[in-house]
Amino acid sequence: MRKTEKQPLPLPFPHAKIETFQANLLAWFASSHRKMPWRDKPSLYATVISEFMLQQTQFETARPYFERWITRWPDFASLAAATETEVVKSWEGLGYYNRARNLHKLATRIASMPAPPRTTTDWLSLPGVGNYTAAAITSIAFNEPAAVVDGNVIRVLARLTAQTHEFKDTTTAAKHLAPLAQKLLTRSTPGTHNQAMMELGALVCLRQKPRCLLCPVSQFCAATATDNPSNIPRFKPRPIKKLTQKRIWLLHNDKLLLHRHSPNARRLRNLYELPPAEHLLPNPAPETIIARKRRAISNQQIEETIYLATWTPPLETHIRTTPSLLWVPQPYQPTPTQKRPPPKMI
Ligand code: SF4
Numbered sequence: 104m105r106k107t108e109k110q111p112l113p114l115p116f117p118h119a120k121i122e123t124f125q126a127n128l129l130a131w132f133a134s135s136h137r138k139m140p141w142r143d144k145p146s147l148y149a150t151v152i153s154e155f156m157l158q159q160t161q162f163e164t165a166r167p168y169f170e171r172w173i174t175r176w177p178d179f180a181s182l183a184a185a186t187e188t189e190v191v192k193s194w195e196g197l198g199y200y201n202r203a204r205n206l207h208k209l210a211t212r213i214a215s216m217p218a219p220p221r222t223t224t225d226w227l228s229l230p231g232v233g234n235y236t237a238a239a240i241t242s243i244a245f246n247e248p249a250a251v252v253d254g255n256v257i258r259v260l261a262r263l264t265a266q267t268h269e270f271k272d273t274t275t276a277a278k279h280l281a282p283l284a285q286k287l288l289t290r291s292t293p294g295t296h297n298q299a300m301m302e303l304g305a306l307v308c309l310r311q312k313p314r315c316l317l318c319p320v321s322q323f324c325a326a327t328a329t330d331n332p333s334n335i336p337r338f339k340p341r342p343i344k345k346l347t348q349k350r351i352w353l354l355h356n357d358k359l360l361l362h363r364h365s366p367n368a369r370r371l372r373n374l375y376e377l378p379p380a381e382h383l384l385p386n387p388a389p390e391t392i393i394a395r396k397r398r399a400i401s402n403q404q405i406e407e408t409i410y411l412a413t414w415t416p417p418l419e420t421h422i423r424t425t426p427s428l429l430w431v432p433q434p435y436q437p438t439p440t441q442k443r444p445p446p447k448m449i
Pocket residue numbers: 259262263307308309313314315316318319320321322324325326327332
């Protein structure tokens with residue numbers, strides 16, 4: 104860590120004005136917050152599920168998953184009684200599947216306790232719970248005075264203090280800004296304060312073109328005196344990695360060939376996807392390309408190309424001797440002319 108990141112941040116305004124800052128923030132939140140299903144009927148369980156889902160996922164994407172989840176597994180006990188396969192299947196589409204596995208393990212641990220833990224220290228010992236999640240859960244569910252520092256809060260705090268430092272990444276920025284977040288916390292209502300800070304970052308203090316004229320705390324913000332608050336915070340650029348992946352689409356006897364990741368895989372264990380081409384067709388013919396898909400994960404740009412493969416006896420021999428390759432009943436009915444995978448499959 105650089106020397107500048109170790110120095111505690113001074114308050115961006117006189118201590119006597121903290122209460123006004125908090126009052127403005129909370130009044131704005133009371134009138135302007137978005138309706139969210141986990142806010143309608145708050146409970147520890149709803150808070151935990153929503154916080155796990157929102158770790159890497161936008162609110163609008165997470166909402167229908169949350170609603171289905173709560174209907175199917177309304178509490179820790181019912182979630183603990185589900186199998187990991189069922190839980191991961193319900194997470195399908197949200198990505199970062201370790202969140203689902205950790206949530207299942209966490210439910211199993213809590214269901215076996217006489218009562219759920221109440222402090223951030225105790226929550227930090229549970230699967231999948233880091234500093235942010237522990238602070239969010241305990242402040243919202245138990246009024247624990249623990250400030251959250253997620254990407255939205257980093258942006259607000261960095262702008263309030265007009266940070267000029269170039270942070271290595273969000274983890275470094277969060278560590279640097281955490282003491283300031285704690286100083287500004289409304290200790291009587293820490294859960295509401297934390298949600299207000301995150302909502303301010305999501306709705307007003309936008310990454311590009313922050314709405315400073317509408318901001319309830321603009322009078323405390325040092326970034327408004329700079330040329331462009333959008334330039335804060337600054338992060339070291341990460342080199343973009345370009346990856347290509349060839350996959351095959353092979354149907355035979357109404358079954359689709361899939362590749363199952365190893366039970367020891369770090370991210371995708373036991374999950375299925377179209378087999379990498381190198382398993383079967385080291386040099387697929389370009390004219391058999393049936394789909395292309397581009398996606399970005401973190402600093403990686405991935406281009407996947409799907410090739411149509413034709414069943415042959417030698418391929419079948421290879422498939423039979425490769426345990427990670429298996430035929431599964433295909434989840435849609437093709438027409439005689441349908442050779443392409445439907446978009447949902449890729
Ligand atoms: S005044 Fe502008 S830059 Fe400062 S916290 Fe508010 S929205 Fe963000």
